[in-house]
Amino acid sequence: MKTYTRILLIAALFVGLGGCKTQKSRNDISPLAQFYQNTTAEFNGYYNANVLVNESMTALGGQYQDNFNQLLPIYKYRAADNPQAVAAQLDDAIKRVSVVVALHRVSHWTDDCYLLAGKAQYLKQDFETAEETLEYMVKEFSPSATSKKKAAVKKKKPVKKKDKKVKKKKKKKSKPSKKKKKKKKSSKKKKSSTRSKSTTDKRPDDSAQEEESEEEAIVPGETTISLGMEDPTYEASKPDKYWIKHRPAYQEGVLWLARTYIERGNYTGAERLMTQLERDPGTYEDVHRELAAVQAYYQIQKKQYQPAIYFLERAIKLEKDRLKKARYTYIIGQLHQMLGQEGEAYAAFEQVIDYKPAYQMDFSARLNLAHSAWANGRSTSEDIRKELDKMLKDEKNLEYRDRIYYALAQVDLKEKNKPGAIENLRLSLQHSSASGTQKAESYLLLGNLYFEDEDFVHAKLYFDSTLMVLATNDARYLPTKKLADNLTDIALNITVIDLQDSLLAISRLSEEEKKALAFELKKQRDEERRKALLSQTPANDSPVGKGARPGQALVAGNSGGPRAGSEPSNFFAYNDRALKRGIRDFQREWGDRPLEDNWRRSSELLTGDFGEEELEEEIIASTVITDEDIDEILKDVPQTEEDVADAEKKIMDALFNLGQLYRERLNNNRKAVESLEELLRRFPETQYQLDALYYLYLAHTDLGNTAEAQRIYNLLVENYPNTNIVRSLLDPEYVKNSLDRERRLNDYYDETFQAFQEGNYQVAKAKIDKSPELFGATNSLRARFALLNAMCIGNLQGKEAYIEELREVVAKYPETAEEVRAKEIMRLLGVVTATGPGGVVLAESPFQVQFDQPHYLIVVFPEGVNLNDAKAKVSDFNREFHQLDKLRISNIYLGESAEDRLPVIVIRKYDDKDAVMRYYDGVMKNRASFLPANTSFELYPISQDNYRQILKAKSIDGYPEFFDFNYK
Known part of the structure; x- marks a missing residue:
């Protein structure tokens, strides 16, 4: 044992001595030093960085929740919408491999370090930087570049051997022989002559034979990357070739560069790289395996689903991981469904189950299996309902009931049963799991169904709810947001009409009828309050927005329900604060109650949380109404003629607004006609008559109602002959001439403002003074000319004159942007140090769009x-x-x-x-x-x-x- 220890210590010593110099050229270091460089690079910085990148990839994958109702992403970590969460780890990884490259560039792991840096940047979704890194990597470490470096090393080796022989020969000549040692020293002259002779042999000049090792410049965006197919020195891979020897990372770099090109929209470059990898006989097996998945990803990004299926099937054949096979197969099933190929989809989902994936995917595959069987004619709707009901009763599926109800809703929709679909979607939301993915699907589908029914208030609320749980990188997010935004003002005006109509209807009731209504509303409010408390959490089927669930309010012209964007109201059905206050009072009195059916008579409740006496008091309290309660509930009901007139004015304004909004925001001319005709019917003397008739004319024209459009045209010509609207209808050239005049006016203002910006204040003021003569005293830009005139005077005559002119702008043009700007300038005057002529601060300097600036x-x-x-x-x-x-x-x-x-x-x-x-x-x-x-x-x-x-x-x-x- 001691012997082995000594050997290891000696080896370590040699490694240390050989590796002391870290910046040597690779061809100048010994094999032992090369071993040290490789080992240190791999097991220090690179290993730790690789762990960080893999952990980040796992964290991003865990961040994304699979939505099995939508096409699954091939790479979960790419679908994550918050890469910032792992940015610190990835930055650390980049820093570590950068150190490795700096200290151990001669190691065999330099290419791996560049690859790892590119992967980290890709995971950060910093695709531009990733592209630069990976392009450099594949350029610097391509087989052709590597071959050139090897050839240069081989060319240098004979020179080095020759150099060693020369040194040895010189050393031998300079060494004195034994015979000479025995002799006495000769004269200094002889010694000098001998020494001079021994040093006349010169070392061969190898500097001329050394090649320059300059790095070639990288051309950003270059997509033609040589993989070595034409290079005879680039060998095809062998399964066991790199079991000890380090394997170049070049091919992986090419693959990741192709992925980066896909993200950057450089499809031509990505396809070229993938094709080269596919055709190259030297491509490694694992790279081929990953390549097939990347090719499928590429086709899906281009929405070419049939080719994507081909590449996924190929990836499955090459893949060894069972769970990846299951995921690819599930995606194939989804793609077949999207292409209407239900038979192939059925076979794919059957295969998914055979792979024994995680239960969530297994469950989803069974749902899709039932759906595809029905769509393909293998079963009836009754069969699929029985199957889904069976799944509902299975305890293993308790947390997936939301998805089962969603599937039932889809069956209802296939059978044209929209009310049934809405009910099942509400049940889906009531049984919502912790995951927000299914909730988003149910909210969105409900919003679309209500939108189809032109129930825009409910549609708006469900779209708002969708946006709260839908991932921002979901392709449906922006269209949903745009639709929700377009519905905002529409829902607001509908709510105003419904509320004011309800209040007016109540105002016409007798006092006894008002009291009876208030009593019913109080009972309804108390019942809803109890339900909210007993459920412990707000009902999941309620969309966000002001108000409460359907049935809470008695609203004329609508089935009731939540109201979005209505004006602040004390009417209880529209007052969340009052409802929440009541809930808090109830909780203080009764505490939190578990969800039980018929809670008042529940024996469990009576013997558990509170006694019969307390319960009886609560029941009695809910059957009593005081005058204060009535006044509070009916507080917003109009009491005087002025209140009634104010309510009718709100309705009139809202009807006109809807007539415009339906046409402009939704392109719904039919609804526009309904609103405008109701406006003219209810308020025949409305101030909006001219505009309402004009919009009606346009809407009927677009709808092809020629006769009605002609009738309205005649009304306009008869009643409003001298208006611009009628002139534009009578003279087709009138609009063109008006537009030309408006364009000339805008050009004239631009020229005037340009003169002002260049400091030609006299010229600018002269042009301003002439504008009424050229374009009329009531031209559309007169307020802008007035403000610019004030600024010219300020620069020419000083601060006091400036302030006076600004005051005139404020007085003459109230409720305009120019009034706001004039007030802002006056606020700043005298406070900020001026730089312009006349000592005036020129506030007419809006912020500039400068996206390319720091x-x-x-x-x-x-x-x-x-x-x-x-x-x-x-x-x-x-x-x-x-x-x-x-x-x-x-x-x-x-x-x-x-x-x-x-x-x-x-x-x-x-x-x-x-x-x-x-x-x-x-x-x-x-x-x-x-x-x-x-x-x-x-x-x-x-x-x-x-x-x-x-x-x-x-x-x-x-x-x-x-x-x-x-x-x-």
Whole structure:
């Protein structure tokens, strides 16, 4: 044992001595030193970095929840929507492999380090940087480049051998013989002559034979990467070739580069690389296996589903992992369903079950199996309902009941039973599991069903609920958000009409009828309150929004239900605060009750949580109503003629708004006609008559109702002959001429403003003075000309004249953007040091769109924040998630005085908008890591020049709106 220990120690000593110099050229180090370099590179930095990358990949995969109702992603870690969560680990991995490359570049693991860095950047979804890294890797370590390096080394070796022989011969000549040693020293001249002779042999000049080892430049975006197929020195792989010897990482680098090209939309480059890998006889088995999955991913990204099936089937044949086989097969089944190939889908889902996957996938496969069997004619709808009911009763499926009810809803829809589908979707939400994926599907489908039925209030609420649980990177997120946004004003106006109609109807009742109604409403409210308490959590089928579940309110013209975006109201059915206050009162009295049927008569309840006497008191309380209760419940009911007129005005405005919104937001001309005709029927003397008739004319024209459109046309011509609307109808050239005139007006204003910007204030003012003559005193840009005129006067005549002109703008043009701007300038005047002529601050300098300019981030806090603590927390966040970005933080204060100063943290800096928005998105997804949850703050990316504009104004006024419009 001691002998082995000594051997190991001696070997370690030699390794240490041989590896002391880490920056040698590879052809200059000994095999022992090479062994040291390889071992140190692999088992120090690279090993630890690889562990970090693998852990990050696993964490991202765990972050994503499979939604079996949608096409499963091939790579779960790629589908994760918050890569920022593992950014710190991945940055650490990149840092480690960078150190390995710097210290052990001569090792065989340098290519692996570049590959690992590229993978880490890919996982961070920093695809641009990943592309640069991987392009460099495949260029530097391609077989052709490697072959050239090997050839250069071989060429140098004979020179080195010859050099050694010369040295040996020289040493031999310079060594004195034994005979000479015995002799006495000869004269100094003789010695000098002998020494001179022995040094006349010169060392061969090998500098001329050494090749320069300059690295070739990388051409960004290059997609033609040689895999060595034409290189005779590039050998085909052998199964056991690299069981000890290090295997080059080049092919894996090419594969990951192809994946990066896919993410960057460079499909041509990706396809070229994948084709080269596929045709290369030297491609390793595991690379071939992964290549098939990447090719399938590529086809799915292009929505080419039939080729994707082919590559997935190929991946299954090559794959050894049973769970991966099951996943690929499940995706194949889904693709067949999307292509309407239910028979093939049935076979695929059967195969999934044979692979014995995790229960969730097994369960989903059985659901799809039943669906495909029915769709393919193998079973009837009755058969599938029996199968699904059987699954509902299975205890193993308790947490999957939401998905079973969703499947039943789909059966209902196939049979054109929309009410049944809605009921099953509500049941799906009531039995919702912790996972938000199924909840999102049920909310979204309910929203779509209500939208089809033109129940836009419910549709809006369910779309809002969808957005709360749907992943932001889901392809349906943005269309759903757009639809929800378009419905916001529509739902608001519908709610206004329903509410005001209800209140007007109640106002016409007798006092006894009002009291009876209030009593019924109180009972209904109390019953809903109890149900909410007994269920312990709010009902899952309720969408978000103001109000409560269907049936709570008596609303004319609607079946009742939650209301979105209505005006603040004290009417109980629209007052969440009153309802929650009642719930808190009930909880203090009765506590939390478990969900039980018929809770009042439950023997378990009577003998458990409270006694019969307390229960009886609660029942009695719910049957009594006081005058105060009546007044509170009917508080919003109109009492006077003025109240009635105000309610009718709200209805009139809402009807006109709906007539416009249906046409402009939803392109629904039929609903627009309904609203506008109701407006004219209920309010024949409305102020909106002209516009309502015009919109009716347009809607009927688009609907092809020629006769009705002509009737309305005649009404317009008869009643409003001198209006611009009628002129445009009578003269087709009128609109064109108006547009030309408007275009000339805009061009004229632009020229005037250009003169102002260039400092030609006299020229600008002269053009302003001439504008009424050219375009009329009531032209559409007169307010803008007035504000620009004030600014010219300010620069020409000074501060006092400037203020006077601004006051005139405010007085003449109320409720305009120019009024707001004039007030803002007046607020700033006299406070900020001026730089322009006349000592005036020119506030007509809006923020500029400068996406390519360097960007900062500003964190704006309300008063009272501990700025040092906040800076420390932000610094910790940057160190954890953005270590490689080399960010700097500082702080400033905005505001005119100590009383209104606003603390701001400034984070510097990023190269452009795209880079800074990655930071912003990461903070929005990890707010608790950025600053404590109880800290109120706003975060804004801002370009360098716009930041200077904020400093100059000492205010962020206007920037939040600019940011929302241009960056989000």
